[in-house]
Amino acid sequence: MNEMNAMFHRHLVAAYAATWIIQLTYLGYVVRKWIEARRAQQTTRESQPPR
Amino acid sequence: MKLFRWLWFAATLAVLANGFRVAMYVVPADVNQGDLSRILYYHVPTWCGMGLFFSINLICSIVFLAIRNRNPERALKTDALALASAELGVVYCLVGMTTGSIWGRAAWGIWWTWDARLTTTLVLWLIYVAYLLTRRFISGPEMRVMAAVIAIFGFADIPIVYMSTRWWRTQHPAPVFFGGPNTGLDPSMMPALWWNLAGWLMWGIFVVSLRYSAERRQQMADERAAAIALEAA
Numbered sequence: 115m116n117e118m119n120a121m122f123h124r125h126l127v128a129a130y131a132a133t134w135i136i137q138l139t140y141l142g143y144v145v146r147k148w149i150e151a152r153r154a155q156q157t158t159r160e161s162q163p164p165r
Numbered sequence: 166m167k168l169f170r171w172l173w174f175a176a177t178l179a180v181l182a183n184g185f186r187v188a189m190y191v192v193p194a195d196v197n198q199g200d201l202s203r204i205l206y207y208h209v210p211t212w213c214g215m216g217l218f219f220s221i222n223l224i225c226s227i228v229f230l231a232i233r234n235r236n237p238e239r240a241l242k243t244d245a246l247a248l249a250s251a252e253l254g255v256v257y258c259l260v261g262m263t264t265g266s267i268w269g270r271a272a273w274g275i276w277w278t279w280d281a282r283l284t285t286t287l288v289l290w291l292i293y294v295a296y297l298l299t300r301r302f303i304s305g306p307e308m309r310v311m312a313a314v315i316a317i318f319g320f321a322d323i324p325i326v327y328m329s330t331r332w333w334r335t336q337h338p339a340p341v342f343f344g345g346p347n348t349g350l351d352p353s354m355m356p357a358l359w360w361n362l363a364g365w366l367m368w369g370i371f372v373v374s375l376r377y378s379a380e381r382r383q384q385m386a387d388e389r390a391a392a393i394a395l396e397a398a
Contacts, residue, residue, distance in 0.1 A: 122201035125271040129204045129264040130185075133211070136263065137368065140256045144376045151382035158389040 170374060177367040184360035192357040201271050206357045208264045210365040215257035216323065218369060219293070221250040223320040226313035233310070241384050244309050247316065248300060249376035251293055253369055258290045265337075273336060281329040282337035289326055292319035 188206040195202030225247035233240040265283075270276050277283065296315045300308060330340055350358065 119199050122199045122271055125267050126200045126203050129267040130207060132263045132267065133207050133260050136256060136260050137372075140253070141372055144372055144379065148375055148379035148382070151379045151386065154386035155382045155389075158386045158393065161393060 170371070173367065173374075174371050177364060177371055180360060180367055181364035184357065184364045187360050188357040192354050198272065201268065203357075204264055204268045205354075206361045207365075208261060208268065209358060210362040211257050211261040211264065213362055214365050214369045215254050215261060217366065218250040218254035218257065218373065219320060219323060221373075222247050222254060222316050225250065226316040229309065229313050230317075240309075242381065244313075245377050245380035245384060246373075247313065248297075248380055249373045251296055251316065252376060253373050255290065255293045255297065257369070258286065258293070262286060262290065269336075278336045280335040280337060281333040282326065282335045285322060285326045285329050289319070289322040292322060295319075 184206065188203050192203070192206075194200050225243040229240050229243045229247060232243070262283075266276050269278075292315070296312055296319060299315060300312045303311065329335060330337055
């Protein structure tokens, strides 16, 4: 029974850890995209000829 | 807007932290599955999030197709929201399949089985991955139209996923919610579910808003770059 409980606990930890790893990885991707887009916007603003 | 977004993020982390505390230390463990049953508090909110964000994607895709000629500026905004919500839906779907697989390994002794619920869910995930790949690798003005059409057809799989445990005999348990008499969670488990549901939906709204803002900035930068190129020509 104890072995079973230990196995259940391990799987619980794995499921919660997997959730956070996937979500944080995607959040990292989104933050990177956001920084790139901001940089692209600044670059085009700077290269715009004066009217 | 920026301050509101960061306040929202702080509130999300607080709700998720409390959800974790309630799920781990307040709610009693299941009589049969012990601690394993606590996976439910991340597994179910994930599927609710997936349903919500794929629904937003569907609405945005329909609106995009309807207004793309009349109001191109607003159509671009809805397209950015469609992309952001589809990406997060795919992420939630992946989390749901992963937590389900880990749960299944302990409860059933297998990581995966080709039953109707799991198979239709995998097909759903692949459809939306195809949607994202279409957007990434096809260029030209028709890309957004094509993606919107894929999204509308892809959404048809969601009711099939939801009904699969009622229509077919599956390894996956019968519906816990709205499954008729003698179904549903024990009231003592509900607080953990509500806190985590609120936390993961708030998380999703935060991430989608960030992704939407990135996509809008990119769209505006692309438009400006095109205008500069036209002026130079």
